[in-house]
Amino acid sequence: MVGRKDKEILTLIAEDKEYGFKMLVEKYQVQVINLAYSLSRDSSLAEDIAQEVFLKIFKKIDSFQRKSSLSTWIYRITLNMSYQFLRKRKFSLFSPKKYSFSPEDTQEKKEIINIGLSRLPLKYRIVIILKDLQGLSYKEIARILNCSMGTVESRLFRARILLKKILTPLIKEGL
């Protein structure tokens, strides 16, 4: 994370909302857009989602209770917003695509992982994304998903087993 401390940002917002808000966007925009991107795999949609996320933050920041940390709150809003956008597009999620690969180079491997992730049920995909892509700790993930660390641990465990199962037929030679 770059930029100012959350506490400082919240103080700035209380003093000068627009200026403080700009600091907040500066600090969190990369995380927000990449979380939206990893769920949608569509860069222009991810930008739209990110804009709506910050719009929502601007509207709700005055009533932000500080029960959770600012970053937890922002992650939650981003997950929610991504989910709402993806629901609108749910028909496109259904379209079955055929892929054929000779998984030789890394680029293709990454592509296969992508497909594997997209086939993972959302509740498993989210923990993988938060852990492996966003690099969050079990504790942070538990706060965002409002569950225990034990649940995060077991869900990740299950997610990786599922992902391996999905990937095995895609990658014959093993990872």
Added chain:
Amino acid sequence: MNCKKIKKLIQLYIDQEIDSEKTQVLKEHLKTCASCQREVNTLVSLKKLISSQEKITTSQDFIAKVIEKIRKQEILKMNLEGAAKRLIPLPLALGLVTFIYLGSLQIRKENFLEEYLLSALDEREVSLFIDREIYEELF
């Protein structure tokens, strides 16, 4: 410790959530177990590939765009409130609000059914449906 329990430690290890005591147990086990060694390799490469997924950045004028949207919405809100005060008498306004509210309930009900039917079609959709409850408490 058996391999099943070790697999949980392997996960804690690759997620950097393991303490030194458990690390020791894991190391000892890995010295003699080829199957768990393979598991470590698989999970490490899986994690590496996932974490090296392409990252994107926001557009250059991202903040400006967001601020512009906020301004537009604020102006719209002010105009609406002003217009409502000037033009609509209170009983009528209340009736209108109720009408709009009931209308939105109806729409929600229809969405709900549609979602339910769609969710029955695909496992992914079912899980989308369930997860919603976890996130919705926020709004």
